[in-house]
Amino acid sequence: MRPLSKRPGNPLRARLRQRLDLARRTGSAARAELATLFEAHERLQARFDLLRESTSDGLWDVELGERKLMDPANEFIWSEQVRRMVGYGDASELPNGLSSLLKLLHPDDVLPTVTAFTAHIHDRSGQTPYDVTYRLRCKSGEYRWFRALSHAQRNAAGHAIRVAGALTDITDRRAMLALKRYAEAIVASLPTGLMVLDGELTIQSMNRAFCDIVGLADEAQMRGQDFGAVIPKSAIRDLAAALLAAGDTRQGIGVDLGDKHLRVAMAAIVLAEGERRLLVMAEDVTEEQRLRDEARHNAARYRDQASLLDKARDAIIVRGIDGRVQFWNKGAQRLYGWSSEEVLGHRIDHWLYRDGPAASSAVVKITLEAGEWSGEIAQRRKDGALLTVEGYWTLVRDDAERPKAFLVINTDITQRKASDEKIRNLALYDTLTGLANRTLLTDRMASALERASQAEDPLAVLFLDLNRFKEINDTQGHGVGDQVLVKVARRFQAALREEEVLARLAGDEFVVVAERADAAVAARIAQRLVDAMQDPVATHGQTFPVGLSIGIATFPRDGACMDDLLKRADIAMYRAKAAGGGFMFYQPEMSVGLLERIELAKDLSNALAAGALELHFQPQVDLASGRAIGAEALLRWRDPQRGWVSPGVFIPIAESRGMICALGRWVLAEACRQMRAWVDAGLRFPGRLWINLAAQQLEEADLVASIRGITGAAGIAPGCLALELTESGLMADVEGSIRTMATLREDGFAIAIDDFGTGYSSLAYLKRLPADKLKIDMSFVRDMLTDRHDYTIVTTIIGMARNLGLDVIAEGVEEGAQAQALRSLGCGEAQGYFFGKPVPAEVFAEKWLMTA
Structure with a gap:
């Protein structure tokens, strides 16, 4: 900053110049007055320098005169504190000038800053303030937030001829305000009631949850009131005072407030200034208490009946209309793994049913309409294991014939289902690879052809044969060959979509049936299968490069029945094999080629x-x-x-x-x-x-x-x-x-x-x-x-x-x-x-x- 005496337009400087001229004319008296004025100027300059150095704010000054704001002749001067705030040493690193400021401004802040400054200067009435916040890029590359204030000196016509102002770093203040607002938002949204008391147990604040729990419209009506006005229990107030004095904490305090039962916790804290505050947290556990009382009542009511039903092997359960378990016999505990203490009074459908509450909701609806239901349903044990039960539900009504509960008897049929499934798998699935066998392929292909015929959709049949697989069997034995087949089958499964049927016919022959698959789709499927066999198959410590030959026949072009499609896909496969592998589509001349090969x-x-x-x-x-x-x-x-x-x-x-x-x-x-x-x-x-x-x-x-x-x-x-x-x-x-x-x-x-x-x-x-x-x-x-x-x-x-x-x-x-x-x-x-x-x-x- 310049000394005040050196600034253009300084009134003191003008007065000194006038006195100097007078001194030249009048002699010693004028010189004495001039000396006095210079002494006053020095004192004023010293005070200004002290003020400038002692403030943490940066000061700036621009002299406009009759010039426009962006005129290069304008002298824009910063204090050294401005440079220190943005990390620069002196004017050689950050020259005076408006252009230096504009280069440091964040791109998003340039327009609003210049607009506000221009409006402040051009308002001849001086009513438009300049009070803005913006970001400046420091020498380190970091952007920091600043608040800029200024005041314009105007001439008689209201034109701004000089503007001076201050710059304050507010980055940390903004961060603290944001953190404060964040903390207040968290407290306000907590489901647990939270209230803050001062050292006199006077209410300082409470969140929305606390107001709801104690039945208040908002906290304003209780702020400044005594704690006892909210919880009018002298014993609770005395406990609060003792905890505050001792700096202690207490949890699990039961409080009855009207028809509500609250669980309260209190904790004393000490602020940085040494002042004490007491945090009071409250939960409305009325419903929880009701359920606990109801469970005890139900337990007593059914204790005698339970002793008889516990002897049954099946799971016998009574569930209320609301879905809560009212009775759980020993058979249910043995079957599912949950004790009666774990389930009574609870809705457990999300645990018990494999498909969640939706599965039981369907049974409940039928039972409410028909009075009973029976059937198979998939459930889950406590350890996560799945089981299938055969259930029988009966609707229980009260004396007024209103639905009251459901009596459920479940029998575990998991083992029986597994045996049935095993028999079915033996009949329909290949025992080595687990893929569909010829029987299941015949069934699925017949259904697919029927759907394709009705919808007039294309269908593709791909006949797959492994290249040189016989060599593996002959040289390594059938044990190794079987493992290669299993791994090949897994690769095929990974390459195919769920709706594409994969079957093993025999040996190293596989078939894929793809619905709604024209030639282009079939080619993409075949390429995925070929790509799946690019890497050698590893088993028994060895690797075997296994190639693939694929023949493709499409419905209806190449045939309308399964036998024709398989036969023609097989012919195309042999053509692909003769060509060294890959895939080929069946062409009518291929059948002619069979005679040609003969x-x-x-x-x-x-x-x-x-x-x-x-x-x-x-x-x-x-x-x-x-x-x-x-x-x-x-x-x-x-x-x-x-x-x-x-x-x-x-x-x-x-x-x-x-x-x-x-x-x-x-x-x-x-x-x-x-x-x-x-x-x-x-x-x-x-x-x-x-x-x-x-x-x-x-x-x-x-x-x-x-x-x-x-x-x-x-x-x-x-x-x-x-x-x-x-x-x-x-x-x-x-x-x-x-x-x-x-x-x-x-x-x-x-x-x-x-x-x-x-x-x-x-x-x-x-x-x-x-x-x-x-x-x-x-x-x-x-x-x-x-x-x-x-x-x-x-x-x-x-x-x-x-x-x-x-x-x-x-x-x-x-x-x-x-x-x-x-x-x-x-x-x-x-x-x-x-x-x-x-x-x-x-x-x-x-x-x-x-x-x-």
Whole structure:
């Protein structure tokens, strides 16, 4: 702040200037008067500075003159206290000026603050005050509340030429007021009566509940009155005085006030100023007392009758029309767990009935209308256990034929119901998974079809089959297989909505029936089911990747009866399975395809007999040098009408038609013939030629003799050949596989386990298998660079092979990055399109074989 003498427009300054001019003209007398005036000015300045520094408020001053409020020439000055209040040090941190204030104002307070200040300045009458509250942002970033007051100095025309004011921090005061209002609101809303007395037992205040309890319209009529005016009991007043004097507390004081019975508590407190107050709390327990008296009366009345009824095994209960228990025999206590003392005089429907008071209300209504009721109803014991009782209710009337009470006799039929339910479940539910069985599915599907037909709604039937589940059963046993089925069923249940019916038909076949489901809805359901099987199933310390194939048929497009819909969904499921899993909708041509598959099997048999099949050869390379170290012989079929037929199509047909063993023998014979031809042509084959043996071939008793005969007839030594056996095929008969492999290995054949990682072989068996090499399945190699799970599996297989002393080769390598990654992991061999596709013998020889 400037000293007063330095402020423009200061009257004292003007007077001093006049006296100074006079002193120059008149001499010593004027100079003496001027000195006196300067001395008065200094005293006044000192008093003002003292006043300014001693106040906690901040002071401010703005000189307007004839200028407008927002004119930059206006001099707006704050005291240092203003800066301290908002956390700033001096004018360098917070410069004087209206713009500094506006920057600190909370955005919501800028407009009302400026509006109020403008109105105060522009009111020439000076009747519009400036008294506002607003928030200022402190240097710390915190907003605090302030109250601003000002007064304007005006000229003769009423224009404000200077405005000065004070700023007060009211943040803590607002918080205290808010807390006080909060506390008062809580006290006012308490259901318990609360009254405050001073040291003379004079009433200071009472809440609304206390007024209601003692029958007062409001507290104002009793404020300032003696405590005895509210509770005119001398003994109670004496007790209150004693508690106040001793600073003590007393609870459970019974007070009769007219026809009311009160429970009173009193507690003395000492305020910060040392004054004493007495808190008096009151509850109206008239109804509670009435119930207690009534219960005692009822207990006495029925004591004799109870001694007889207690001998009954059933629960015998008398309940009043108001729902309160009047009688509770020993049978009820044994059945429900509550003693008579716990329930007499109480409404217990919310405890006793599983569905709450609504269940008993329906029975009460019927009994009041008909005089009696009987039936089954679900109830609850004290420990929370559910039970079902067979109840018989009779309406009891008084002498005037008015309804008086209900006599209730309840018999526990929980065990009988459980037995009935068990029998029903055995008939309608699958014992392993708990899902609906074929019988229940037939019933529910018939009802669903009837509803769909009447409402002309669509309906979808989804036929589900697990991929490769037979391998789990064959290799791990039915115990593990059953656990997998149970966990799969739980996943299906979690993926389906409550209204969608799920049933297990047999084995690994499931059916879903979805009402009001068109093709789009059915596809979404199928996708949820497929997604549910993305993660492997874990059981017995192992994990099993289980795929899913789903066929979908819809009503009415694909059939109007259950048999047609199931049959066509089944056909679509087999198509989905042939495509590698997922889901497919039934199409009419699929039924035609059934005949086509029969024709395909016949043509395949003819091609085999006519020698019309071919072998193609795919190189196997050393990852370090890139040189060929062997090749795999792969069966191909080019049909005259169909063209090239995929092995993924004709191999499953051969397996299902019992042709696979004959195909296997043909492949071995043709491979030996081709090897002999290359040798005779003077070509040197690098390493061994690898030939696949089907799982069904391992089941042939003469397999070893057959292989020896074919290779011997072609003049090919076992050291030139290697046999690949699938992991799952080996596990079908582990001990037999071990014996067969050992014999062939002793003959000189190399043995590889093909598609390793896709089966469910036990490590205990794996270490016993007389194998030379593990072949990593292409399903893991394909995504190993983008899927961390596949990468981990590949790494594990390579490490396992190394620890077991086996070589390892990866199939399906299609990118250089895959080859590089495999080599860095320790895999030395690979095959795949990156190195070369399967090609006919002459093309393979031209590229990969050299003259001896």
